Amino acid sequence: MKVVLRCVVVLSLLAACSNSSPGGDDAGATVNGCSAFTDGTTVTGPSGPTPAQYSPACVHVKVGQSVTFNLDFSDHPMQPFGGDTGNPIQETTSGTTATFTFASAGTFGFHCEAHPSIMQGAVQVTP
Numbered sequence: 001m002k003v004v005l006r007c008v009v010v011l012s013l014l015a016a017c018s019n020s021s022p023g024g025d026d027a028g029a030t031v032n033g034c035s036a037f038t039d040g041t042t043v044t045g046p047s048g049p050t051p052a053q054y055s056p057a058c059v060h061v062k063v064g065q066s067v068t069f070n071l072d073f074s075d076h077p078m079q080p081f082g083g084d085t086g087n088p089i090q091e092t093t094s095g096t097t098a099t100f101t102f103a104s105a106g107t108f109g110f111h112c113e114a115h116p117s118i119m120q121g122a123v124q125v126t127p
Contacts, residue, residue: 032082032083032122036058037058037059040123041061041065057121058124060126061123061124063103063126065102068099069099070096073094073098074093075114078113081110082110082111084106088103088108091113105126109122110123
């Protein structure tokens with residue numbers, strides 16, 4: 001089952017989510033502002049857009065599931081950032097779709113290189 005994240009960018013002054021530092025592997029730690037996660041184990045896409053942010057920004061999946069990101073990566077290059085090591089999310093700088101499969105449990109962060117303080121999120125993966 002794939003989970004699809006979409007991005008809608010609206011220029012506005014929003015309070016930035018707090019960042020955690022890369023490499024954190026505490027079970028209850030907040031990663032890129034994510035401490036609660038949208039269940040992606042039974043849905044196929046986001047519930048709706050969030051201005052200047054990934055939607056949903058924080059998603060939960062099971063080991064073996066894939067997450068698909070849909071946005072213009074040339075304008076919003078995505079990078080792995082924060083969370084556990086062994087992040088399967090890879091830097092993506094072109095195209096409009098990127099799919100990553102999560103083979104191990106953990107919380108794996110990501111952000112937009114151009115807008116790191118307002119476009120960020122995490123994928124929480126459990127067995």
